[in-house]
Amino acid sequence: MDQVKAMRAFQRIAQAKSLSSAAQSLGTTHSSLSRQLQALEASLGAQLVRRDTRGITLTEAGHRYLAACTDILSRLDAAHADAAADSKAPSGTLKVSMPLSIATLELPDWLPAFQARHAGIRLEVVCTDRFTKLVAEGIDVALRISAELEDASMMARTLAVSDMVLVAAPRYLAEHGLPRTPEDLSQHQCLQHNGPESPAHWTLHLRDGQQQTLKPDARFACDTITALYSAAKCGLGIAALTWHTVRADLQAGALVRVLPEVTLGQRTYAALYPRTRHVQPAVRAFIDFMATHYR
Known part of the structure; x- marks a missing residue:
């Protein structure tokens, strides 16, 4: 016996409250649907419906089985629709x-x-x-x-893990010089991101695995990365940005990596x-x- 087919047939019988009406909507005969219902009841060992001159009513077992069928068939239909949608172009x-x-x-x-x-x-x-x-x-x-x-x-x-790197515009470095050590940063104009997750201090990760903390002398602070990026590009000072944000500018020479051996961790x-x-x-x-x- 096709269990899913039998469940759908029983669901339709319960909805129509008539074997004849259910058979017509399913495109089958009264006798065929009656045999299918009898086979289902036999496999369950329970009576699902009562028949009389007024039609069909569900037994207590029939009501419980209908609720289970409705849940199972709706999940099955949803899974089928989801799988069919996946085969189409997303829209x-x-x-x-x-x-x-x-x-x-x-x-x-x-x-x-x-x-x-x-x-x-x-x-x-x-x-x-x-x-x-x-x-x-x-x-x-x-x-x-x-x-x-x-x-x-x-x-x-x-999606990616990106180093936080120090960068500055060539015009800034031409005027103020290139820092050679982390200590040199205290003599430079640093640009600070003061967003909700941004620390007040810079934690520098050195090549030998050690860390060094400093509080940048920030003459300019902002709460968006885009403003920080623009400030660095126009030569206001040194900024800490993700490599993904500045990679094109580094390749084009619009920004220069400061202290290449140093990062401010990863994002x-x-x-x-x-x-x-x-x-x-x-x-x-x-x-x-x-x-x-x-x-």
Whole structure:
């Protein structure tokens, strides 16, 4: 006996409250559906329906079995729909939260290629350096740059790990000179990021594994990476930025790495999304694309 077919037949009988009506809607005969019901009851060892001149009523066992059938069949239909959706090109609106540095400074590196590959996805970007609340704000996926990811309620996928490096514009170094040691930084104009996660001190990671802490003499401080980047580019001083943010400028000579043997630790680029039984195809497509982009 086809168990799923029998469950669907019983569900239809219970809904129609008539073998004849149920048989007609299923495209079968009254006698065939009656035999199918008898076989189901025999396999369960329980009577599911009572028949009389007014039609069909469910027994107590029938009510319990109908509830179980409804739950199982709805899950089965949902799984089938999800699998079918995965075989199609991802589409629909995808709301993504991301830091300003990714949404602006890095945007030319990834957005054109993403749109070319996934023409069916409409991307709605929320540009913010604060950590958004995904479920409360209707965010499908969030990109974050952080020293630590502590939101256990979310699923997270690491996209990249990037060194925090010290950089300055050539015009600044031509005027103020190039620092040769970490101690030299105290004689320079440093640019400070004072976002909610930013420490007041710089912890320098040296090549020999040791660490050195200093408080930069910051004549300029801001709460966004994009403003910090612009200040460094126009020659205001030395800034600490992720290598991913400044790699193109370093290659082009628009920025110069200061103290190449020193980093300020690392930052993790990650994609976060709500815990669900099934990840939307558009969410999976975006995360897979960004992982490939950073790799």
